[in-house]
Amino acid sequence: MPFVTLREVLEDAQRNKYAVGAFNTNNMEIVQAIIEAAVEERAPVILQASQGALKYAGIDYIMGLVRAAEKNADVPIVMHLDHGTDFDQVMMCLRKGFTSVMIDGSKHPLEDNIAITRKVVEAAHPMGVTVEAELGRIGGTEDDIHVSESEAAFTVPEEAKTFIEQTNVDALAVAIGTAHGVYKGEPKLRFERLKRITELIDTPLVLHGASGVPEEAVRKAIDMGICKVNIDTNIRQAFTKALHEYVNDNPEVFDPRKILSPARSAMKEIVKEKIRLFGSSNRA
Numbered sequence: 001m002p003f004v005t006l007r008e009v010l011e012d013a014q015r016n017k018y019a020v021g022a023f024n025t026n027n028m029e030i031v032q033a034i035i036e037a038a039v040e041e042r043a044p045v046i047l048q049a050s051q052g053a054l055k056y057a058g059i060d061y062i063m064g065l066v067r068a069a070e071k072n073a074d075v076p077i078v079m080h081l082d083h084g085t086d087f088d089q090v091m092m093c094l095r096k097g098f099t100s101v102m103i104d105g106s107k108h109p110l111e112d113n114i115a116i117t118r119k120v121v122e123a124a125h126p127m128g129v130t131v132e133a134e135l136g137r138i139g140g141t142e143d144d145i146h147v148s149e150s151e152a153a154f155t156v157p158e159e160a161k162t163f164i165e166q167t168n169v170d171a172l173a174v175a176i177g178t179a180h181g182v183y184k185g186e187p188k189l190r191f192e193r194l195k196r197i198t199e200l201i202d203t204p205l206v207l208h209g210a211s212g213v214p215e216e217a218v219r220k221a222i223d224m225g226i227c228k229v230n231i232d233t234n235i236r237q238a239f240t241k242a243l244h245e246y247v248n249d250n251p252e253v254f255d256p257r258k259i260l261s262p263a264r265s266a267m268k269e270i271v272k273e274k275i276r277l278f279g280s281s282n283r284a
């Protein structure tokens, strides 16, 4: 099935109160795990490449792997740039065939975030590519992006309204208490803030840093208007745990295919679990 955009999958999610999983991908095994999970669950899915993925695999390998997977998959797939850093990087992704991009201007003051986001929207929309932005600052670490607790900042609902009016983005990542990476304690989501944001804007909202958030909280956030949920850390953890276990149990094995197969299966299982949690099974 040809790639689709965020708008095409998030509209239905928003209308029917479920979320589409956005899963980070870095190599062939991860792409296969995500796509097989989505196909078996009959779920629309978002594959996304982070800064680390682009650095590790390179954009051509990522795009080549995803195109190969898309050829045989009969579910809607969005190819999305995660936490895009600047205009030039977005342009590169447009040229390579991404159907969606995130421009993360959250480290900038509001006016600058609006300016860079608007510039990206003006370039992407005429090419039929959707845009996600971030407002407020999500804490934690993902690849090279480190946001300390003191730098993290919740999304201000009134600013979200201004931001949407001035940028016309297709999806907005909100900072409501989640963080990238592994949580030290249990994350506490600010539902009042989420509610206020949804009272002021209709734009589909995105939950980053969703690995490790209790299932109840994820469900509640989706029920309140989150339409896209990002998962990276849980996939990495599933991969590494299965790989360690296999190598520990089979120290004599040196065939990478044997070592990586259980890791790929473990990632597929976690992606399926998330898809069911997000309510996107049988929505393709």
Ligand code: G3H
Binding pocket: 024, 082, 083, 142, 179, 180, 181, 182, 207, 208, 209, 210, 211, 212, 230, 231, 232, 233, 234
């Ligand atoms: O952009 C990617 C996600 O926000 C990753 O979040 O570290 O909780 O999996 P995670």
Ligand code: ZN
Binding pocket: 083, 142, 180, 208, 209, 230
């Ligand atoms: Zn993120």
